[in-house]
Amino acid sequence: MTLSSEEQVAGRRTPENVAARLEQLILDGVFRPGQLLPSERRLCERLKVSRASLREGLRILRSKQIIDTRQGHGSTVASLLPMHQQSPLMHLFNDHPRTLFDLLEVRALLEGESAFLAARRGTSMDRVVITRRYREMADYVEQAAPIEVEPLARLDHAFHLAISQASHNPVLVHTLQSLTDLLLSSVFASVKHLYHREGPREMINRQHARLHDAVVAGDAEQAKQVALEHLTSISELLRELEAESERLERSAMRIEPW
Amino acid sequence: MTLSSEEQVAGRRTPENVAARLEQLILDGVFRPGQLLPSERRLCERLKVSRASLREGLRILRSKQIIDTRQGHGSTVASLLPMHQQSPLMHLFNDHPRTLFDLLEVRALLEGESAFLAARRGTSMDRVVITRRYREMADYVEQAAPIEVEPLARLDHAFHLAISQASHNPVLVHTLQSLTDLLLSSVFASVKHLYHREGPREMINRQHARLHDAVVAGDAEQAKQVALEHLTSISELLRELEAESERLERSAMRIEPW
């Protein structure tokens, strides 16, 4: 049998390859720990292999304790891998809110390197995905309808994730992922406010556009620079927001824990 | 479905059971190490299972290194049963050697920033601690007595930890810490070899000295630069070590014990 060019890219149709591809997807953060991955029949279509081969592939991952399978339910990614998943850092945040800006500092560093490597190492396929993610986000913002924050945040996240994946460094992807999760879980409310305002939103949009262009153009230095600026301005915007809410709080005499 | 009494004795028709039964047969000496066991089709009849289930069972034994399979030839019982049980994390690194260098790449980035911030933000107290850690390590290396690896590794780690703590960014400290733990747990053996050799050890010592001087002098750019060089050369040394051990493995060839 002859393989189509697309299938050649996808890899050979052997259980080892199936396991490798799935493991890579998990490593890349496409399938996350605890998540229920698609049914065997769906994975067959997606990976272009028979169910028998797919099942042998899953068997490999199962024996490596990477997934857990229950009949009638499905296969879930084991929560063993996630070196950072349940981060002890959460406690830090509860005790010292200032840590937020420390986090943004580290994240800027990683996003910068991520953009740099993406511009340098990204394949044409990577660039297509990045552009697609960018367009999805840009299209959503440009539509006249009232902007919903949650979907936009998801698109935003998908865009940055695509860039980090193009760096082809799974450790970087995971570290970044865990920091982003940490950020969102701690200050999602603030991010919400950021998206709601005209000024910040447009600034973010412009930075996203420049970031996309630099990465796709392969300009590594420029990409890193834009990514750093992006995170820096987000940090500044959050600082302003914080100062403002403090003023409001003081004047309104409100005590609201968040 | 109702199983006949014979099948109840033989066990249920699941791949896990197939693997267990075959393993027992090997343990009982029915199939001996090095021996070619019956073809899959014959085993199907004998174990009363379909070929798909049998193959999944064989897949289990293969992942446990109990058998070895070659297309067009058959499956042979492996020479010795693997009594050593390694951590699932090691598994990941064994199958994806590149991940190690991805990790080092990220760690270099963080160590660089850590040194940079330490030089810029470090208090006089921080510098005192850093210098003390450095001296403890340097003194240990300079003493004539034969160098023990474990204590040295601990002193080394303490030195880097002191620097990261001087950055006054807890997120950076924690992220770096977890990455270092991951590194040591996966390639401690390699690191051991690094310390054991005269050349690499002296290079590392010189870099540590320069790193210490730059941080204490408050030269942020220089500190970052030295930290990056430090991690880069560690990465290169590990690469060389890897290549070398591969050469040794190849030249040693097989000495078959039967």
Add this chain to the structure above:
DNA sequence: TGTGGTGCAATGGTCAGACCAGTAATTGGT
């Protein structure tokens, strides 16, 4: 209104038979 059963659809688990792809011994010709 709530609650417990019941049916249905989706999931993983197993099966049978066919064909593809490598291996190695056999065979036949030179």
Add this chain to the structure above:
DNA sequence: ACCAATTACTGGTCTGACCATTGCACCACA
């Protein structure tokens, strides 16, 4: 005696079907 083609194995993959368990939506009953 040698070498190439044949051939009868081996494991590897695919297809489509059916079984067993799960979870959820639905509905009758209290």
